[in-house]
Amino acid sequence: MAREYRANERIRVPDVRLVDEQGEQLGVMPTRQALEIADDRGYDLVEVAPAARPPVCRLMDFGKFKYEATRKEREARKARRGRVTNELREVRMKTRIGEHDRLAKTRLAKRLLGQGSKVKVSVMFRGREIEHPELGMVLLKAVADYLVDDAMMEMPPRFESGRMLSMVLAPVFNDPPKSEKTDSEESEKILDRA
Structure with missing residues (x-):
């Protein structure tokens, strides 16, 4: 969650250490004087380090600063979401x-594998279906065949807890294909060597 910053008249301390828009220190001064400088230069006075004594305030465009902060937070969240996980789904x-x-369901497994998660594909047997485990094996084979390019089988199909036939698939990260050279490029290379 974005941190709340005090700006302009919300700064309620008598003195502040002022840093201008280029990052140069202007020294310790009364808050009123810092507000006047900010107003003269067309910037906002923003308290960036409230714990310091005296608090550090900076001249900046507060709206732009808040926008940049939320954008960075959003990108960080997106990066965390896209990061490879060893999570088992x-x-x-x-x-x-x-x-x-x-x-x-197979496309869902493919999407989860694409996100970097391992996927456990389970077939549940109910009632007398357990007498025909080959039905579950056929189903798991069909899923594995569909995902042959995206996954490798980490654990082959086996029964767990009596009524569940499961297999675990791990993502395969393929290297991007190398660009193939055309015949003309190959012939030029041969001519250069001669």
Whole structure:
């Protein structure tokens, strides 16, 4: 969350240490005088270090400063979200899942793998479905085949807690393809060597 800064008339201390818009120290002075300097130069007086004695205030465009601070915070949040995680996410299916629903769950797994998370794909068996584990194996094989370019199998399908057949997929980070040289570039290289 963005820090709250006091600016202009909200600064309630008698003296401040003033830093101008270029970062040069103007020294310790009464707050009224610092406000007059800020007003003359067309800037706001912003308290940047309230814990210091006397507090440090800076001349700046406060609106622009707040905008930059929120933009940096938003970018930091986005960077944290996009960072590779070793988090294990789970996608669950039932043996009687429809084809479209299976594809939707598989695309979800692909998106999670793309974000850098490991994905545990589980098939739940209900009632007498447990007598046909091959249905779950077929389902997991179809998911693994769809994700063959994006994932490698970290743990093959196996039963967990009796009624769940699960496999764990880890993301594969492919290197970008190298640019292929055209025939003319190759022939030029050969001619240069001759």
